[in-house]
Amino acid sequence: MGLTPLVADSASNLLAARTQMGFTLGFHIVLACFGVAFPAMMLIAEYRGRKRGDADALLLARRWSKAVAVLFAVGAVSGTVLSFEFGLLWPGLMDRFGDAFGIAFAIEGIFFFCEAIFIAIYIYGWDRLSGWAHFWTGVPIAISGIGGALSVIAANAWMNTPAGFTLGPDGRVESVQPVDVLFNTSTFHEFVHMWIAAYIVTGFLVASVYAVAMLRGRRDRYHRLGFLIPFTVAAIAAPIQLVVGDAAARDVYNDQPIKFAAMECVYETGDDQTEYIGGICTDGEVKGGIGLPGVDSLLADFSTSAVVKGLNSVPPDDRPPTPTTIHLAFDAMVGLGFAMAGLAAWFGFAWWRRRDLPTTRWFLRGAAIAGVAAVIALECGWMVTEIGRQPFIVHGFMRTADAVTPAQGIWWVFGVTVAIYVVLGVVAGVVLRGMAKSWRVQDGEPEGPYGPPPPSTPEPAR
Amino acid sequence: MSKADLAAAILWIGVTLYAVFGGADFGAGMWDLLAGGERGEPARGQIDRSIAPVWEANHVWLIFVLVVLWTAFPPAFSAVMTTLYIPLALAALGIVLRGSGFAFRHALPGPARAPATRVFGVSSLLTPFFMGTVVGAIASGEVPADGGGDPTSTWTGLLPLVTGALFVCVCAYVSAIFLVRDAGATGDEELRRYFVTRALIAAVVAGAAALGGVLALHADARYVYDRLTSEGLPLIVLSGTCGAAALALLARGATRGIRPLAVGAMVAVVWGFFVAQFPYMLPTSLTISAAAGASATLTSVIVVFCVAIAVVVPSLGLLYALSQRRALEQ
Numbered sequence: 144m145g146l147t148p149l150v151a152d153s154a155s156n157l158l159a160a161r162t163q164m165g166f167t168l169g170f171h172i173v174l175a176c177f178g179v180a181f182p183a184m185m186l187i188a189e190y191r192g193r194k195r196g197d198a199d200a201l202l203l204a205r206r207w208s209k210a211v212a213v214l215f216a217v218g219a220v221s222g223t224v225l226s227f228e229f230g231l232l233w234p235g236l237m238d239r240f241g242d243a244f245g246i247a248f249a250i251e252g253i254f255f256f257c258e259a260i261f262i263a264i265y266i267y268g269w270d271r272l273s274g275w276a277h278f279w280t281g282v283p284i285a286i287s288g289i290g291g292a293l294s295v296i297a298a299n300a301w302m303n304t305p306a307g308f309t310l311g312p313d314g315r316v317e318s319v320q321p322v323d324v325l326f327n328t329s330t331f332h333e334f335v336h337m338w339i340a341a342y343i344v345t346g347f348l349v350a351s352v353y354a355v356a357m358l359r360g361r362r363d364r365y366h367r368l369g370f371l372i373p374f375t376v377a378a379i380a381a382p383i384q385l386v387v388g389d390a391a392a393r394d395v396y397n398d399q400p401i402k403f404a405a406m407e408c409v410y411e412t413g414d415d416q417t418e419y420i421g422g423i424c425t426d427g428e429v430k431g432g433i434g435l436p437g438v439d440s441l442l443a444d445f446s447t448s449a450v451v452k453g454l455n456s457v458p459p460d461d462r463p464p465t466p467t468t469i470h471l472a473f474d475a476m477v478g479l480g481f482a483m484a485g486l487a488a489w490f491g492f493a494w495w496r497r498r499d500l501p502t503t504r505w506f507l508r509g510a511a512i513a514g515v516a517a518v519i520a521l522e523c524g525w526m527v528t529e530i531g532r533q534p535f536i537v538h539g540f541m542r543t544a545d546a547v548t549p550a551q552g553i554w555w556v557f558g559v560t561v562a563i564y565v566v567l568g569v570v571a572g573v574v575l576r577g578m579a580k581s582w583r584v585q586d587g588e589p590e591g592p593y594g595p596p597p598p599s600t601p602e603p604a605r
Numbered sequence: 606m607s608k609a610d611l612a613a614a615i616l617w618i619g620v621t622l623y624a625v626f627g628g629a630d631f632g633a634g635m636w637d638l639l640a641g642g643e644r645g646e647p648a649r650g651q652i653d654r655s656i657a658p659v660w661e662a663n664h665v666w667l668i669f670v671l672v673v674l675w676t677a678f679p680p681a682f683s684a685v686m687t688t689l690y691i692p693l694a695l696a697a698l699g700i701v702l703r704g705s706g707f708a709f710r711h712a713l714p715g716p717a718r719a720p721a722t723r724v725f726g727v728s729s730l731l732t733p734f735f736m737g738t739v740v741g742a743i744a745s746g747e748v749p750a751d752g753g754g755d756p757t758s759t760w761t762g763l764l765p766l767v768t769g770a771l772f773v774c775v776c777a778y779v780s781a782i783f784l785v786r787d788a789g790a791t792g793d794e795e796l797r798r799y800f801v802t803r804a805l806i807a808a809v810v811a812g813a814a815a816l817g818g819v820l821a822l823h824a825d826a827r828y829v830y831d832r833l834t835s836e837g838l839p840l841i842v843l844s845g846t847c848g849a850a851a852l853a854l855l856a857r858g859a860t861r862g863i864r865p866l867a868v869g870a871m872v873a874v875v876w877g878f879f880v881a882q883f884p885y886m887l888p889t890s891l892t893i894s895a896a897a898g899a900s901a902t903l904t905s906v907i908v909v910f911c912v913a914i915a916v917v918v919p920s921l922g923l924l925y926a927l928s929q930r931r932a933l934e935q
Contacts, residue, residue, distance in 0.1 A: 220705055237683045241683070245676025249906055249909045256916065256917045257916060263658045316898065549687070550690045563702075567701075573714075
């Protein structure tokens with residue numbers, strides 16, 4: 144009797160902490176994509192503007208830099224929240240594994256510094272540096288975005304395939320080989336997959352804004368260019384992602400077989416496994432899915448005789464708790480990935496034949512939806528990798544339940560967090576829309592959070 | 606000096622930089638809050654010009670401190686986080702509101718700016734207060750080495766609350782000093798005097814809070830108090846001297862030399878604390894060497910720090926030079 148409420152409490156704490164972490168990470172990951180990829184698109188626009196004397200491209204670069212600043216500011220605070228949460232929600236993880244897990248974040252700090260400083264330099268530089276010198280001050284932003292992503296992904300990959308440490312008798316990390324920690328088995332495929340995803344998400348999202356504008360009749364050269372630059376980047380990235388994602392899934396098959404089993408709803412180990420598209424995972428059969436006999440084995444190792452491990456090969460306590468979620472998230476990601484690659488192919492075909500966008504409005508409608516689709520695919524992919532690792536926080540070494548804080552009241556914190564993030568998201572949206580609107584009516588440049596105030600603009604009357 | 610001590614010193618350098626630069630940004634938010642409505646617009650403009658280019662970079666020092674703490678001293682990080690989670694969560698909340706309030710107040714349309722400004726101001730006041738309660742709680746020896754200390758009584762004692770108040774005052778003080786210099790550089794004499802008045806008031810209040818802090822240390826944190834008044838005494842004397850000299854220069858209307866003196870006073874106190882806590886990470890339950898993580902990790906942290914300094918200092922210099930430069934003729 145005495146123990147029951149305690150146990151119930153700790154289970155509810157785990158769910159609360161996972162929900163809180165999942166929500167804040169799910170918010171941050173979108174901003175992180177912008178941090179990685181938007182500066183590159185801004186630089187492409189500036190490069191084009193300077194190389195060809197293209198005033199529209201230069202204007203786009205200047206305006207995008209302000210959106211980059213707003214998104215970076217929000218991303219910096221939502222990232223700070225995550226740093227606190229590592230300790231506030233998962234003190235067990237940090238206590239035992241902080242000196243292995245943390246190294247990648249220490250390195251990420253350098254990239255974060257660079258990004259923060261050079262975004263400010265780039266924005267201040269618009270009126271203070273001439274020509275190509277300004278362009279080059281933007282390059283460190285794009286590079287540090289990539290470096291930062293690599294560092295954070297290395298930490299996440301380490302949780303999936305931990306390496307480079309030995310444990311002492313107290314269960315804490317005793318010695319560390321930093322290079323092995325950073326470049327563990329999953330670092331490479333996770334990084335490449337996420338890096339390309341950042342270009343797809345940002346590219347399609349930014350392009351979708353201009354696609355909507357074009358559907359509303361603003362089809363001037365400026366809007367066309369604003370659509371073409373990000374869309375082209377995403378359209379190049381989308382087909383590459385199919386190949387990269389396929390390779391990543393095979394790495395998961397080799398290195399994290401139970402995650403793979405959950406992704407594919409495989410219960411019994413064996414060869415000639417059926418690939419299910421959709422459906423509910425239940426032990427024994429997959430309900431409601433389309434089954435393609437042998438295809439799962441074929442995809443996993445190029446042969447129907449490839450053996451795929453099943454969920455039943457490990458004790459129930461070691462299986463991810465919600466295989467259906469993982470399976471459906473995986474299928475949604477792959478499906479949306481193919482749809483986006485299809486849109487990219489349509490665009491590529493039209494461009495190859497006529498050096499122009501497909502003329503039908505359906506193409507622009509598709510492009511307008513692609514931004515949202517990319518975000519959904521991103522979130523699904525992230526859910527696959529995180530939920531698929533459960534019930535472990537450090538795979539094979541520490542259970543998430545053993546890492547969670549005993550502190551009470553996480554659900555309250557979660558409620559407050561949701562309220563604040565909703566406001567934050569809405570205000571960020573209002574700000575970006577407001578910027579776009581003021582650009583449209585051309586009544587002067589709006590300010591960004593870094594920029595110098597515009598010269599002699601009178602404060603609006605109250 | 607052991608490798609763990611060196612890593613602790615690096616952690617403390619991060620703390621110092623965040624205290625000075627991050628603290629000045631928080632203080633600027635407080636002055637923004639106190640500037641009033643219409644009348645405060647010139648002061649608010651100066652605050653914007655001063656912190657807009659650097660606030661994000663200054664904020665990164667906090668991330669640096671958190672990361673170095675959990676990477677180099679994992680048990681200390683987890684002990685602090687499982688005990689002081691309430692003030693830490695409130696500080697995190699303050700950071701979110703401060704950052705977004707400041708970022709949005711520029712970019713929002715007219716009528717929405719006022720609430721964003723208020724959010725920026727209030728959270729700039731509350732965040733350093735809660736950070737101060739965390740530091741005070743650690744100094745008072747209330748954080749057990751294996752964590753899980755009382756979630757409320759640990760940080761609601763006299764010393765944590767006084768330390769929180771001291772943090773607020775010091776942020777306001779150092780910020781006012783920075784703003785005096787920045788307003789002086791633009792040649793706006795009226796604005797300079799505006800901030801001189803505030804710097805003087807903040808200096809007196811911060812001095813009083815510091816004295817209160819010493820008394821509270823005496824009552825609640827004997828280990829730290831004893832070392833602060835022996836090994837740490839030279840640094841405290843140095844801090845007092847710098848502070849008094851800055852005050853004298855300020856009162857005489859000087860512009861040069863105030864900023865280094867004020868920063869010197871602050872840095873000396875921060876390092877006085879380091880000396881007073883030594884060799885503990887959490888006085889007197891967890892030493893630096895017991896909290897230290899794996900040796901190769903400490904080496905990594907030291908290397909990362911050197912790279913960070915080599916990268917950050919020149920780029921911050923470039924940003925600073927650029928933000929001071931006039932716009933090019935189009």
